[in-house]
Amino acid sequence: MTSSTKTLYKSYIIEEYHPTQEPFYLPVGDEIELFEAAYGQRIPVLFKGPTGCGKTRFVEYMSWRLGKPLTKVKPKKGKSDDGDGSQNGRELPLVTIACHEDLTASDLVGRYLLEGDSTVWIDGPLTRAVKAGGICYLDEIVEARKDTTVLIHPLTDHRRLLPVEKRGELIEAADGFLLVLSYNPGYQSALKDLKHSTRQRFVAIEFNPPPRDIEAKIVEHESGVDAPMALQLAKLGEKVRNLREHGLGEGASTRLLIYAGKMIQAGIKPRRACQVAVNWAVTDDASVQRSIEEVINSIFE
Amino acid sequence: MTSSTKTLYKSYIIEEYHPTQEPFYLPVGDEIELFEAAYGQRIPVLFKGPTGCGKTRFVEYMSWRLGKPLTKVKPKKGKSDDGDGSQNGRELPLVTIACHEDLTASDLVGRYLLEGDSTVWIDGPLTRAVKAGGICYLDEIVEARKDTTVLIHPLTDHRRLLPVEKRGELIEAADGFLLVLSYNPGYQSALKDLKHSTRQRFVAIEFNPPPRDIEAKIVEHESGVDAPMALQLAKLGEKVRNLREHGLGEGASTRLLIYAGKMIQAGIKPRRACQVAVNWAVTDDASVQRSIEEVINSIFE
Amino acid sequence: MTSSTKTLYKSYIIEEYHPTQEPFYLPVGDEIELFEAAYGQRIPVLFKGPTGCGKTRFVEYMSWRLGKPLTKVKPKKGKSDDGDGSQNGRELPLVTIACHEDLTASDLVGRYLLEGDSTVWIDGPLTRAVKAGGICYLDEIVEARKDTTVLIHPLTDHRRLLPVEKRGELIEAADGFLLVLSYNPGYQSALKDLKHSTRQRFVAIEFNPPPRDIEAKIVEHESGVDAPMALQLAKLGEKVRNLREHGLGEGASTRLLIYAGKMIQAGIKPRRACQVAVNWAVTDDASVQRSIEEVINSIFE
Amino acid sequence: MTSSTKTLYKSYIIEEYHPTQEPFYLPVGDEIELFEAAYGQRIPVLFKGPTGCGKTRFVEYMSWRLGKPLTKVKPKKGKSDDGDGSQNGRELPLVTIACHEDLTASDLVGRYLLEGDSTVWIDGPLTRAVKAGGICYLDEIVEARKDTTVLIHPLTDHRRLLPVEKRGELIEAADGFLLVLSYNPGYQSALKDLKHSTRQRFVAIEFNPPPRDIEAKIVEHESGVDAPMALQLAKLGEKVRNLREHGLGEGASTRLLIYAGKMIQAGIKPRRACQVAVNWAVTDDASVQRSIEEVINSIFE
Amino acid sequence: MTSSTKTLYKSYIIEEYHPTQEPFYLPVGDEIELFEAAYGQRIPVLFKGPTGCGKTRFVEYMSWRLGKPLTKVKPKKGKSDDGDGSQNGRELPLVTIACHEDLTASDLVGRYLLEGDSTVWIDGPLTRAVKAGGICYLDEIVEARKDTTVLIHPLTDHRRLLPVEKRGELIEAADGFLLVLSYNPGYQSALKDLKHSTRQRFVAIEFNPPPRDIEAKIVEHESGVDAPMALQLAKLGEKVRNLREHGLGEGASTRLLIYAGKMIQAGIKPRRACQVAVNWAVTDDASVQRSIEEVINSIFE
């Protein structure tokens, strides 16, 4: 059924994916040094911070930086499964897993699948990262079920072991493997707490929204607007974050400021662009919307 | 068993479906320009607004407008699976998914199915849209389980990736792909909130019921009643919406006004038609029903 | 194992079932005209009303009336699957589905089943009605899970489409298809509310218990008692309904009055027949039972 | 593995089971006449009453009485499946189903099972009763899930139909079929209420513990004690039931009195027999136990 | 994978297991006579009592005593399935099932399993006991799900029937079969109550911790300490039980006293042995631990 569409998209083998070009990343503090020290000692790392402040971009950047890739994986087209993508061992794979409350241990470790007459074991993404020696990034770990959280314990102490119980195996992680978690303490509730038996297995790096000048550079680079417009958007982001005491759940992320810049680039007037990309995106509350609108109007007069 | 009925209905391949005739759509504001700007920049879009105010019709209209289809997919009859429906790449497929709390990630991404002796992978509707490069419209996204919501995250940042973990694949979306969500902030509750980590990945367009004159034109066009009757029905819609402070959960949608018009066309008296198509359809509360009845009687004397 | 019992029962193919004789139905108001108008315009219909006041009988009657069947489907005996039941297209199939909280989307749409070496797709009852162009009657819709409710949305707007996601198909309903829902607003609670996004897709017809003289005629016809006895039973029904303010959850339905009549026909004394068929059937509360007993004794002195 | 034990037990085909000897049953009122009238008119019957007051025994008795069996089904030994048990159609099968909250619709209706290379449909006990034309006795119906309760609706109106959706079939019940439910209003709670849409499909017969002289005759017949001892045990039962206002959830059933009689027949002293068979069996509450002990001591001095 | 370890352990067929040597059991009252009387009349038995007071040991003893085994089942080594364990019918098998909230009816009755190309029915432990005519001991019955509890109802009245619905069979229990339940009324809560419809099917024997002199003999026999030390340990048990009013959930069981004795035999000082085997094992509450420590110190000065 999908034969006529197979050339429109690219596909990768999960454990061979890694950034092939340097991701655009502007450091805010010593996070690069901290991550390099932890990686050198193979200490698992926990990223803490709000939505959209660059955690995902940072782990991509570190994967590129630590991997110093020499060759480029050529994308696998359509459905052909001949895995001749050459991985020369010098690149650092990055396996990203978005956690959610229905993610099972089998989703991470693997499962048996019927293929024709025989049953075939398919490694899950965590097992793939453990075997390939890459970074495994578990995004929003507090969303995961307890079995997922517990599963990573033996991988985060001196043993670096992954039990694959359905196969009666213990896998010792390849040398390059490191586990990285992210979570947003702002969401933290009694039910969704990261247990001490889990969190005391990581060094923690706290992330915050970038300062105005750095954020402006990011917006300029990513959206294509000029520097003064980017600065105004960064100013907007800063001011909206200050509204958090006034009933706003979470401030506007850098991503939304970039969206506003892109809408402006596409010809939408700045005030309208900020309304749809920032104001309406951030809240449904009419009175908070009025406050943000005033901020927008004060910047884009 | 179904052999004798096979010629009564039409069937389409999901990712080849798209409107083949211009859907009737009357714009209320700059929503067409906003959507075109977002689509041009491939920024995901969130529609916010109440039931039945035209969100589904609008996405169909934009799919038709952006796709400018030159040829018409010929419907696949009965159960024959020879997929010779020619898709020339210039049309923009529209894949609509009604979200609900039991929708699983597998429902969206795909699953293995036994076919005879062998196991066959069947792409889910999201994967089909990603591969075919169409618009994927997730209707009522807050109804979805968290795993569904999280699944779309990597599709909505710069990576545009869909992980298909059961196959160990990452799929990079075809160029035409865009994710569009809808949700109704009126239903928003603590349990069914759209998380910030999700909503800050979209520009948002707010929808409201159309003003009286536009709604009258829609009712006239869709139900076949004449212009004065359509205007009276639009007036009824407007007045019923004003009753919302008096215990009415949600006002009458344009769709119900069209139903009333169609019942009138079928010979039912206006007052009775409005009673069954608007009043009884909108509420079960006897006192609210009396209020609406008064409104009906004041319009259709 | 069932070989010795196979001639004792009849079996039908679901989508070929329709009333073959005129069901006994006495109209109370203009419900026949309303339904015919809605069916002519293919507007989905919602029946509202309490238990046992004739909703199921009415949809059967309308199916017979609109179908004007010329020939009779011959029942399929035992397990033989040769589906030569001739359906000439002029009859209107009636597919009834009793909703409950465990009814899944697959139960309605269909599923793959292993048959011997190969997997066979079996259409669910909704798909059967969509393909055969019949009336699909979803009884007690508020009992259904949300995935069921959402599934019917695209079938109830201008598209008349049923997505069969496991097969990657969209089915456009055959011309005769109409969706009819029933629900009992008396049961309506916060948890079991019919959502506005669902209810604003239907015209609504409200049902109430029939007035005394009509109910007496029904009881007389269905139970075989004579007219005076039937009138007394109808009077009993009316009076018991008036007890609803005194702790009785729901009044006695017409069906229970018919049961009382049948018990009387079988030789049980009227007072005793009303006790087991009405009083004990309607409530377990001793004080309410005493009130009803007084009513029974006052009528059947 | 079970080869050495195969001759120790008997096994029956479910829908061929029926009492082959007259069950011992002493009527308390006109329950036999009421049941015969209802069965003659094929009106479904609801038994209401507390634990252990003879509802199960009564339905067995009525199955025997209405069936007037002429021949005896010979038990099927071990695992041999050759179903040559001759059922001549004059006996009335009795299919008993103990309801519980995990009983699914498939448990009642049937399911597909793999057998070797092919899939075989296995009728559930309800389908077996429907096809064989027997009494289907659903014990403790309020324990059942909603899908089970709803399933029986079309079997209890004029249609007498059982939808077997997985096979796309509607089965019309064989002539002898009747549905009988039991439930204990004492357990009735908001969550476990029998819905009106279900209960108004049955005539109801209320059961109470038998009066002292009848209960004494039952105890004498079933346990083998002499008449004076049986009367003392019946007196005990009566007095313990009167303690219900003093914290006792439910009084001692006739069954427990029979147990006490049997323990006495086996040589245990009456006081001790009543302690283990009645007092300890009925309650764990020390103060209630003391009250019952006083009653026992006052009777068996 | 397990080839190198196969000679290290023994394995038995479940329904052939029974104690082959007389279990050490010291009766406290007339429990042996009561059980023999109930077994002789095939009245099901309910054991009530706290943790570790000998219920499991008692049912093993009764199984040995009633079975008077003449020969010894020779253990089946490794995985060989040739069931030549001779069971001469005079022994009384004992099938023990530890109940828990996830135990399903299928776990007890049996299920179909694929074996190679064909499907094989595997009897569950309850079916095995029913067929083999053994004692089936359901430990901690209140932990079981309702479907499990209901399943045993027809086995506990005069019918002694087990419905095996997946096979369409009713099994009549072999003559030796008896159902024995245990439960701990101390755990009894609203949610985990033994329903009257279940408990009124059993005679009940209440168990309590043994008196000091009997407990001392048990500790002496099982742990190997001398009589004076055993008496001191029994004294400790008695005193700790008296602390129950002071915040201790449940007193120390005889088993823990035996553990203390064994630790002493292994060279640990009595005070320390009692600390790890009794005090720390029984509670985590620091203040309760201090109270128990005082008791220990007062006995082992």
Next chain:
Amino acid sequence: MTSSTKTLYKSYIIEEYHPTQEPFYLPVGDEIELFEAAYGQRIPVLFKGPTGCGKTRFVEYMSWRLGKPLTKVKPKKGKSDDGDGSQNGRELPLVTIACHEDLTASDLVGRYLLEGDSTVWIDGPLTRAVKAGGICYLDEIVEARKDTTVLIHPLTDHRRLLPVEKRGELIEAADGFLLVLSYNPGYQSALKDLKHSTRQRFVAIEFNPPPRDIEAKIVEHESGVDAPMALQLAKLGEKVRNLREHGLGEGASTRLLIYAGKMIQAGIKPRRACQVAVNWAVTDDASVQRSIEEVINSIFE
């Protein structure tokens, strides 16, 4: 797909895993003697204590000490399944299972899996330990579901039996087998209590964080910092634990102090290393973070 990565990692058969080098363990009290006494008498052992105080390391140490391994299991490379790892019976396997709320009985005992045309039974990790005669360490037992907890009961009394109900087998544990549980009483809640029927089957050893001088030696050995720095880190650990009354859920574990040491070894300044490895890792609360920061600053001036 994984062919190019197969040489990067090691894998072991679960029941052959055991520490091959003496794990670094510094005893705090008589825990080694207690464990040896319990193991000699085959009394199951319960470890109680907070996160990261060395329970896992201790069981590894005891497994090494009691096993006195003479030869080294050679790791199995990649996926080759020829199990020639020579286990001479003198080593003591250690099977560790991290418990969680989704761990099923089948996960522990084993399950049938399809392999090609036939079904193969795969022993779970508990069965493997029972058969191989190793230590089975169930970490965080209170997280497990009730079926898991109940499953271990017959393994912890005199019978040492594991019922494998899906195979109709009872397995008697090999001589070397011992069950060891761990749990953290600090997490203990009403819902996650270790039931008395479970806990009274174990002797209990309580663990606490090591005293400052021992902890300093551990930090020195594991992280590579010099003795004075290790002592400062141990001092930090001690002081942070004293903050527990000030809103800190749980103090810093030894593991986090080792992480801080390793970060220092990798060139990060001590204050910053302690911030990321101790302060941010331990809490998200800003005021608690300030308190810990003061402690850090007072130590590393």
